Amino acid sequence: MKKIITTAVIFLSGLNAISQTNSITKNSNKMEQEKIIQTVTNLFNGADEHNWTKVENAMKESVLLDFSSMTGEASSIKTAKQIAENWAAFLPGFDKTRHQLSNFQVTQNGNTATVHYNGKADHFIGNDVWTVEGTYDTELSNTNNNWFITKHKLNFTKQSGNTNLPAKAIEIMKSKSIRKVKFISEGLILKGNLHLPAEFSETKTYKGIIVTGSWTTVKEQMPDLYAVKLAEQGFVALTFDFRNYGESEGQPRNYEVPEMKAQDILNATNYLQTLSFIDKENVGGLAICASSGYMALALANGADLKAVNFVAPWLHNAEIVKLIYGGADGVNEKIKKSENAKTAFAQNGKIEYVPASSTTDKEAAMFGDFDYYLNPKRGAIKEWGNQFAVMAWKGWLQFDPIQYASKINIPVQLVHSQSAAVPMGAEEFYKNLNGPKNIIWVDKASQFDFYDQEPFTTDATNDAVKWFRKQL
Template sequence: MQKAIKFKNRTWDVAANLHLPEDFNEQHSYAAIICVHPGSSVKEQTAGLYAARLSQEGFVALAFDASFQGESGGEPRYLEDPATRVEDIRCAVDYLTTLDFIDNERIGILGICAGGAYAANASLTEKRIKAVGTVVAANFARANSERNALQILEAVGKQRTAEANGTPAFITNWTPASIEEAQQAGEVEMDMAEAIDYYRTPRGEHPRACNKLLFTSMGAVVAFDAFHLAEKLLNQPLMVIVGDRVGAFGSYRDGFELYNKAASTDKHIHVVHGASHYDLYDQPFATNEALGKLIPFFKAQLQSINL
């Protein structure tokens, strides 16, 4: 059962789907889990898949579109701003606390890919979040340190100057639109090929996951270290899920970095053998195994008995 809702981030609306258990009763008190989507994604894709499965296990699960993207408001459009992405999560917690059927002491979070990095980062300072799960969490700072970050920043500076002087905003793609386009750009590698297969084919595409990125976003994204101070501040129970078919996006390494770095005394990491980054978005053999670890983890940490 799913209900479309909205909550506020600053002055604009964030669009979300509230996934409710089949036997939902407003008179009961439920544990809630916020599901955070990857970069370039929307709430109906992999975050919605995990949210739906969690709701089948008795949780209320909230999947939302990031500000500036999908059905959510905010300008400029297609901005990927790490600070606002983290604030979206805080605002989602705010919203859940207004619902009489949510137990404010039983709120958890689950993030996929970049959403996993944002989920971990928000949990550093948002202690209303009581349990943290990540699936193929990808840390922007690590990813961009392996690219020509200085060249990107030089280009961002030039583009900002141009836009300040009247040039239209530069909207680029998150991924090549097709394998052929990737081949022409010399970018065909396992993770990139599977990103195209998930986002740009009937497998996982959605009309509001439009593959558009405001290029000047990269000025903030390049230096965003989602795990900074995790060794001091990330003290909530933690479950990290990675796959061992390792591609260029680096989520296997990032998952182990988060696990090793977190201050949590109750922390776990699970490797889904034979799974790639994008297998853990939607492929049943991979997502079932991931959820087989995440569901009991959240039940134990959030005591998800409906009172």
């Protein structure tokens, strides 16, 4: 056992790190102790410098991260890349950060070491500062004569100053990481969110992903959630409101027309390819639920996507429609109502609406206790109209996206569950695909789990990222 007691104060500010160290060494190599402390220093120095490569290189491939004493969240094993990406998505929201470390106590045992030390972190926005204080226990291992962090634990003592700064930093990062955009689709202005990776640079080139959600929805629902996760993985992800929905132009409002939405996807792809920082030859698509069918039609119509990933795809044909909507009689009844509503619109310009989702109105497009659409903490957000134009029923019920599978030659991956919506449609679609393909079946996941619940959304995103990195 080799024990080194080192007293040090390290100020990390911007690109400068000043260290004053006095050490008493017993039976140890002074160079080795300095290397151990330098690895720990690099972690904090890199964070203050926003040098995420330095942060990542200070750690082993996987690290047990434990900030539970401050956050209340359980410790977890994360990759060095995940830790660097998480810090990169938060710390630059401050004007600057400054870490001060002191009183290092290093215990070395062969190729492993434990370091206990004091830490103080100042976070600045304008004239305000938020300070966190405590101690750290950091474990390291030696590989090829280099020390790497394997465990990093904060023992939180106190915080002071403006404790609202973390929330403000998050909002600042959102403003930096989401760019409001607009483009034209058949003469209409469609508005979207362009989700950018941490440390985004206009001079670099990124792979772009079009992200679309379920029927009747807006970009702020499941599309933005997946786009944020894709941006965290280094992609530029575009979400947008289809015509007739959300912030985009188009009349009648909340009018669901598959063919129009497919054309909007095609035009969104064309727009993304015009951006100077997008690799125009490597744009992909991630579609959730019903928009999987719209994206399939867009591909059949020539959308220049190089690979796509469908999450919980709702893909139906005439037979599946009958199973879902009350048999032939139920389908014909809805089509008749649709035709009557369209005739009335043509005559007097009035739109007949029903709720998109309701537990009380049996005429709703989705009648039942669908918590995602009814819960304000989930999908029942202010940006969503919860309306369905009755005259849209005919086009929806007669839309058959499964027929387009045989016309798609690019790589397609499906992530679904047998306990989610219409898995038989996904199976039929997958069978008819001609190009490279893959299907992943998730155990015991509902349709709405894929919309916003963990671990399903993160797992589905990770599956998509693996697919895109392989195919783009």
